[in-house]
Amino acid sequence: MNTQRILEDTLRTARQSMTTPRQAVFDALQHHRSLTMRELVMACAHINRATIYRNVELFEQLGIVTRIPNGWKYRLELGEKFLDHHHHATCHNCGASIALPEDPSLELHLNELASRKNFKLESHQVELLGLCYACQT
Ligand SMILES: [Zn+2]
Ligand SMILES: [Zn+2]
The missing domain is CATH 1.10.10.10 (Winged helix-like DNA-binding domain superfamily/Winged helix DNA-binding domain)
Structure with a gap:
């Protein structure tokens, strides 16, 4: 590309x-x-x-x-x-932003959840909050 x-x-x-x-x-x-x-x-x-x-x-x-x-x-x-499409995990201690690996089954599941409410999903952002490896100790 x-x-x-x-x-x-x-x-x-x-x-x-x-x-x-x-x-x-x-x-x-x-x-x-x-x-x-x-x-x-x-x-x-x-x-x-x-x-x-x-x-x-x-x-x-x-x-x-x-x-x-x-x-x-x-x-x-x-x-x-x-x-490529991906999601993020953010460390609330140091602010690091980690790109998570792609997961096709999660993508499918989000689409499925939206369509159950007759919602046509066009895009989404998923943000996970927590502590990165370095900040856990
Ligand atoms: Zn951190
Ligand atoms: Zn996604």
Whole structure:
């Protein structure tokens, strides 16, 4: 999967151009997998903060970036066009966010639960809260 190509196609379809800040935000998220807004601003230190915020907002609208709930805060991650669908376990002690392995039977089960209520499920986020291995001792 060529992520750069997907990014460029997504921007082109939305009649948006590729800019240096947009590329930098994308590269930072691709490299770090998930970042808080603050970490993203630090990773793109050469770019104006307001520009980063504006581009993250645009990326969210285009599905390039998703917000992952992290307790009462959130982390930013590339959207499902770029990463395979997965769920997160968040450590409430150190804030670590662990991507859980895919589980097709859980996916099926969630669909099944929704359809029992005649709900057409389009997407979902599952967030597990607890303590990571390092914080358990
Ligand atoms: Zn932890
Ligand atoms: Zn899922």
